[in-house]
Amino acid sequence: xxxxxxxxxxxxxxxxxxxxxxxxxxxxxxxxxxxxxxxxxxxxxxxxxxxxxxxxxxxxxxxxxxxxxxxxxxxxxxxxxxxxxxxxxxxxxxxxxxxxxxxxxxxxxxxxxxxxxxxxxxxxxxxxxxxxxxxxxxxxxxxxxxxxxxxxxxxxxxxxxxxxxxxxxxxxxxxxxxxxxxxxx
Amino acid sequence: xxxxxxxxxxxxxxxxxxxxxxxxxxxxxxxxxxxxxxxxxxxxxxxxxxxxxxxxxxxxxxxxxxxxxxxxxxxxxxxxxxxxxxxxxxxxxxxxxxxxxxxxxxxxxxxxxxxxxxxxxxxxxxxxxxxxxxxxxxxxxxxxxxxxxxxxxxxxxxxxxxxxxxxxxxxxxxxxxxxxxx
Numbered sequence: 001x002x003x004x005x006x007x008x009x010x011x012x013x014x015x016x017x018x019x020x021x022x023x024x025x026x027x028x029x030x031x032x033x034x035x036x037x038x039x040x041x042x043x044x045x046x047x048x049x050x051x052x053x054x055x056x057x058x059x060x061x062x063x064x065x066x067x068x069x070x071x072x073x074x075x076x077x078x079x080x081x082x083x084x085x086x087x088x089x090x091x092x093x094x095x096x097x098x099x100x101x102x103x104x105x106x107x108x109x110x111x112x113x114x115x116x117x118x119x120x121x122x123x124x125x126x127x128x129x130x131x132x133x134x135x136x137x138x139x140x141x142x143x144x145x146x147x148x149x150x151x152x153x154x155x156x157x158x159x160x161x162x163x164x165x166x167x168x169x170x171x172x173x174x175x176x177x178x179x180x181x182x183x184x185x
Numbered sequence: 186x187x188x189x190x191x192x193x194x195x196x197x198x199x200x201x202x203x204x205x206x207x208x209x210x211x212x213x214x215x216x217x218x219x220x221x222x223x224x225x226x227x228x229x230x231x232x233x234x235x236x237x238x239x240x241x242x243x244x245x246x247x248x249x250x251x252x253x254x255x256x257x258x259x260x261x262x263x264x265x266x267x268x269x270x271x272x273x274x275x276x277x278x279x280x281x282x283x284x285x286x287x288x289x290x291x292x293x294x295x296x297x298x299x300x301x302x303x304x305x306x307x308x309x310x311x312x313x314x315x316x317x318x319x320x321x322x323x324x325x326x327x328x329x330x331x332x333x334x335x336x337x338x339x340x341x342x343x344x345x346x347x348x349x350x351x352x353x354x355x356x357x358x359x360x361x362x363x364x365x366x367x
Contacts (some may be wrong), residue, residue: 003316003320003328004325004328004329029329030329030333032325032326032328032329033236033325033326033327033329033330033333035231035235035236036231036235036236036326036329036330036333037329039224039227039228039230039231039235040228040333042224042227042228043221043224043225043227043228046220046221046224047221047224050220051218051220051221069309071309116347119347120343120346120347121343123346124254124256124342124343124346124347125343125346125347125349126188126346126347131188131347135188140189140217140218141217141218141221142218143189143217144189144214144215144217144218144221144222145218145221147343147344147347147348148215148218148221148225148340148344150343150347151340151341151343151344151347152340153340154339154340154343155333155336155337155339155340156336157309158305158306158309158310158332158335158336158339159332159333159336161305161308161309161310161311162301162305162309162310162311162316162332162335162336163328163329163332164310
């Protein structure tokens, strides 16, 4: 069980009920601080729904970040979200391969996106070669959006881990299909 | 030099000029993606001005993240901001002591905030002992806020590092007074 009680619409004032509209455990916990919930979701939603950054690349960056940090909650959710925007099972395998420092055969940019997520997560910086590949393919706005996605999910996994959020049953099946590999687990 | 050019008001559309109203280098870089900058600033603004979490504790948590991750930009800025919100010189020394595994003599909650920041930064979670102290002293809303502060600044230091954002000359003296560990 999570460290705080999950809230539902009945626990919240009229104006705050929208926070838990998704029914996701993350929103049901953040709702203890409604304005915090709103600003956090505001950035996450912007990056997911409004940014013109390529959606599969964005999801690959997220999957890499949360796979490396072993965040069961974030990984299970983004396995599903990423599939909805075209990330394939092969891509998910590629992330496992690249995390184990193998060559997945993905295109240059895809590999650089995954490498960027690993470098930022582990080292909090980017190698010159990684940045140069990103910059060769992406506009400055998309570079910012991509790096912000990776930064934000480094925040998210800590929030999820600290508050010990439970994976909802609907998402548990995602983890069963793609368990963390032994090296990661 | 940073990895992208710093932008100023003149480079931005009318509706986006407010992003660099506080012309710190971080804002001047994320302005390359104005909507993202607005939303990112929304979290920072909530943390600093919207939350009712004790501001000194909040700044202690932020300083602990910056010190532990050796982020010159984050640490220098929050040495100054922290002072404005009641962080004393002895608190900064206490962060150094606690990071090195010592007992600073700070009150239990202060120590648990610093320990929580270190645990979350390094292990992505919080020990039961640390959480028990938070829960004893803080409301549920403040627990969420404190968790978000520490989580958010773990993102911030990565953005700063990845984009190689430079410490501005007016913040550099902070680091001379309080150098980061080697």
